[in-house]
Amino acid sequence: MGKTTTNSKKKAEKRRDYSRYKAWFWSVFAIGIMAILFLFLLAGWGVFGSMPTFEELENPETNLATEIISSDGETLGKYYNENRTPIKYEDLPQHLVEALVATEDERYYEHSGIDARSTLRAAVYLGKKGGASTITQQLAKLLFTENASKNPAARVLQKFKEWIIATRLERQYTKEEIITMYLNKYDFIYQAVGIRSAAKIYFDKEPKELRPEESAVLVGMLVNSAYYNPVRRPELVEQRRNVVLGQMAKNGYITQEEKDSLQQIPMKIDFTPQGHDEGIATYFRAYLQGFLKDWIEKNPKRDGSKYNIYRDGLKIYTSIDSRMQEYAEEAVKMHLANLQKEFDRQNKNNKTAPFRDVTLEERNKLVRDAMNRSERWRILKDMGKSNEEILKSFDQKTSMKIFTWDGVKDTIMTPKDSILYYKSFFQTGMMSMTPQTGEVKAWVGGINFKHFKYDHVKQGKRQVGSTFKPFVYATAIDQLHLSPCDTVPMSLYTIEAGKHGNQNDWTPKNSGGEYAGMVTLQEGLAKSVNTVTARLIDRVGPKPVIDLIEKLEIDSENIPEVPSIALGTADLSVFEMVSAYSAFVNEGVYVKPVIVTRIEDKNGTILYQHVPETKDVLSKEAAYVTVNLMEGVTRFGSGTRLRGSWAKGSELYERAVTGYPYEFENAIAGKTGTTQNQSDGWFMGMVPNLVTGVWVGAEDRAVHFPGIAYGQGATMALPIWGIYMKKVYADKQLDISKEEFPRPENLSIQIDCDNYGKNGSGEQDALPDELDF
Known part of the structure; x- marks a missing residue:
């Protein structure tokens, strides 16, 4: 009996112990739950750091990239803090x-x-x-x-x-x-x-x-x-x-x-x-930033704050066609990579390379000037280094990545040698535009934006050479009602001092040295005869020519009112030239170039819609006759290589010129341009719904080919146009015209030189009149 009582007591004690453990466990568990809930409350109250408000949850703050969209719906690039x-x-x-x-x-x-x-x-x-x-x-x-x-x-x-x-x-x-x-x-x-x-x-x-x-x-x-x-x-x-x-x-x-x-x-x-230096249309995107900056200054948000292209998620709809842009960039690379090889080959024995027509002393000055303008000089100057220390640093070899046409290359060279290396490269500016709408379809401002930031479409201005002559011809046709079939002597022609603001007698020479015989105006422009252009500007005067280019939105501030402008002494941009030439194709109507068609915010609200700006600058007749004159350039002038495979098998073809044979058969109007010492090569090419301008040259005008064979616009710039247009025509979706240029009704100026002067029976009535210049 006693033993039973003892066991019962022990069991009761165990139950009490178990109850205590159970109570302890649930107490701890409850405290833990309460602690967790308390931590949740503290976190919710922001004790452990700020918590988002209802408004922040509704509209989480984000950095949204501004997207640049092509006319065919592709993303060209972005501006962003976060992409x-x-x-x-x-x-x-x-x-x-x-x-x-x-x-x-x-x-x-x-x-x-x-x-x-x-x-x-x-x-x-x-x-x-x-x-x-x-x-x-x-x-x-x-x-x-x-x-x-x-x-x-x-x-x-x-x-x-x-x-x-x-x-x-x-x-x-x-x-x-x-x-x-x-x-x-x-x-x-x-x-x-x-x-x-x-x-x-x-x-x-x-x-x-x-x-x-x-x-x-x-x-x-x-x-x-x-x-x-x-x-x-x-x-x-x-x-x-x-x-x-x-x-x-x-x-x-x-x-x-x-x-x-x-x-x-x-x-x-x-x-x-998709970095800012990568992708297509890099030069265009850099220029577009400036456009947007101006637009932002003039168009604040409703609350008065300014838009931010790096975080507001804008959509910028542009006129650029991504396909045409790619074709343009491919054409530049295809031609200039080969042209550069030929230039480097011809420079192997040039003691002042890459410069020509300079002394060693002048070469050293050009390099020193480049050093003074370099970022390296600025940084070292800010660090308190003396000029002597900075100059010495330019002669110390260092590892660097350099641009080559075969890709970026790791190498070791001195900063001074890198300056000479980069100055040897030919650059380009190329722009393509629809003349009827002003839409810019392609924009290539240089050969590589990462290594060469300078934009040669809008920012750069270079001497235009003979590509200026159509403005003189157009002025003369508009004022004097001239026919392309009218004839002019090729003989030397002098405009005396005092006439048209001339300080000295001006007697231009023809590049081929030929001065005998007569030529039609069509032949004069096609073969770029300087004496013919001199006679025309003497007849109409420089001022009407300047008046015309001003109507075409060409900056004439630095163009003197003298006859020599007729041969293209002015420095103009590719942007100005393409937009001006477009008026010839567009029946004498100038359309201001368009690069942005629409801007939307991140919600799709339209913030900007382009409104076309146009003005009449020439009569339809004068514009058409000028285009007809420039068609002669590609039929029997300096642009004839677009028509056939004449260069195939030649040294020129084998070494430097790519894209042959072009063998275009459709209507093409154009003009080549070459400046003194072959420093600048131009080609302006037009078909009924596309005008494209190409400039090729080096950063310094002292960097050029030694001879005209490679240094002329027909060799430096025209092949880029030819390669580009072959690619454009191959893409049927682009619908680039191969038709004839639209002819105005009731054209009163005779343009058919084969029948010029013939009567209704087809017999010769009178020979073309020699113009009384």
Whole structure:
């Protein structure tokens, strides 16, 4: 009996002990829950750092790139602090969304921002069996919290913030909106912020064009884009891609057979960087920045603040056609790469290379001037270095990356030698424009924007040579009603001092040295006979010619009112020349060039819409006859190489000129131009709905070919036009005209020189009159 009583007491004591442990456990558990809730409250109150307001959740602050869009709907480039262009959920491929959910958050559609099961698993196993962050939490971290701290306690507190923000985001947005925001915000490195930039940079595609295995690559990067870097660690990224495909199969988004098939596909990256110096139309994009800066100054937001092209997500719709721009850049590279080889070959024994017609002393001065203007000089001067120290630094060899036509090259040379190296390169300015609308279709300001920032389309002005002559001819035709068939002596012609503001007698010489006989005006322009142009400007005077170019929006401030302007002594830009020539094709109507057709804000609201600006500058008849004269240039003048394969097999063809044979058969009007010492080569080419101008020359006018064979505009510039137009005509979608130039009704000026002077019976009535000049 006593023993039984003792056992009962022991059992009662055990029950009391168990009850105490149970009470203790639930007390601790309750305290823990209350502590967690209290931490949530503290985090929500902002004790652990500021929390987003309702307004911030409604409109998360983002840096949105301004997108530059071509006339054919392609992205030419962007201006950005972060290269992010938002995309809508409906523009995401379904397999991309499925890959994201399968890999990052399997129960995404079941939770409200926090996945309790994953959180508990992460806590029990200390993260060794996977993390607990949902897609919503990852978005919260990207939008409103700092990067993860290395301090465990701080990281725990940050997690509380992420959880609270995640639940608020879930209440504020739909699941689809959260996925879209997350993919638009994530940084895929290489300036690829957001899924659209990533698809373009790694695959050169829009997101909707991605294949399932490509989507898997991008989703695989989400865990750590710097580590899973497709450019530097392709094998590792391919392994990660296959893990993503495995997750898609595990969650039923693809079959096992599809997974096996996709995992066998070799990973292929089409890496297309989108830096400010990369891509197409780089010179145009740089000029466009100036245009936008002026527009922003004059067009503030409603609240008075200014637009910011680096973060406001504007859409700039331009006139540039991405296909024509690519063809223009390809034509420049094809021709100038070969022309440069020939120039370098001819310079091998030139003691003052790359300069010509200078002494060694003059060469040294040119180099010294370049040093003084260099960034290196400025930086060292700011550091307090003396001139002697700076000069010495230019002779110290250093490793550098240099531009070559075969790509960027690592080398070792002195800064002084690099100056000489870069000065040896031929540059170009090229612009293409639709004359009827003023839309600029292609803009190539140089050979490589990263290494040569100077824009030779709008910024640069160079002597135009004989490409100025059509303005003289047009003035004479408009005033005197001349026919292309009228004849003029080729003999030497002097305009005496005092006449037309001349200070001295002016007697121009013909480049071929021929002065005997008569030529028609058509032949005079086609063969660029200087004495013919001199007679014309003497007859009409320099002022009407200047009046005409002013109407054509050419800056005449530095063009003197003297007869010698007739031969192209003025420095003009490619931009001015192309827009002015366009008026000839457009029946005498000048249309101001257009580069921006529309600007929209990030919501699609139109902020700017282009309104065409036009004015009459010439009669239809005078404009058409001038074009007809320039057709002679490509039929039997300096532009005849566009018509056939005359250069094939010649030394010129083999060494320097690319793109032959052109063999164009359609109507082409044009004019070549070559300046003194072959420093500048020009070609202006026109068809009924496209006018294109090309200039080629070096930075310094002392850098040029020694002879006219390679130094003339027909060799330096015309081939770029020919290659470009062959490519343009090959693209049937562009619809570039091969028709005749439109002829005005009731044309009173005779342009058919074969029948000029014949009566109705076809017999000779009278010979063409010699003009009384």
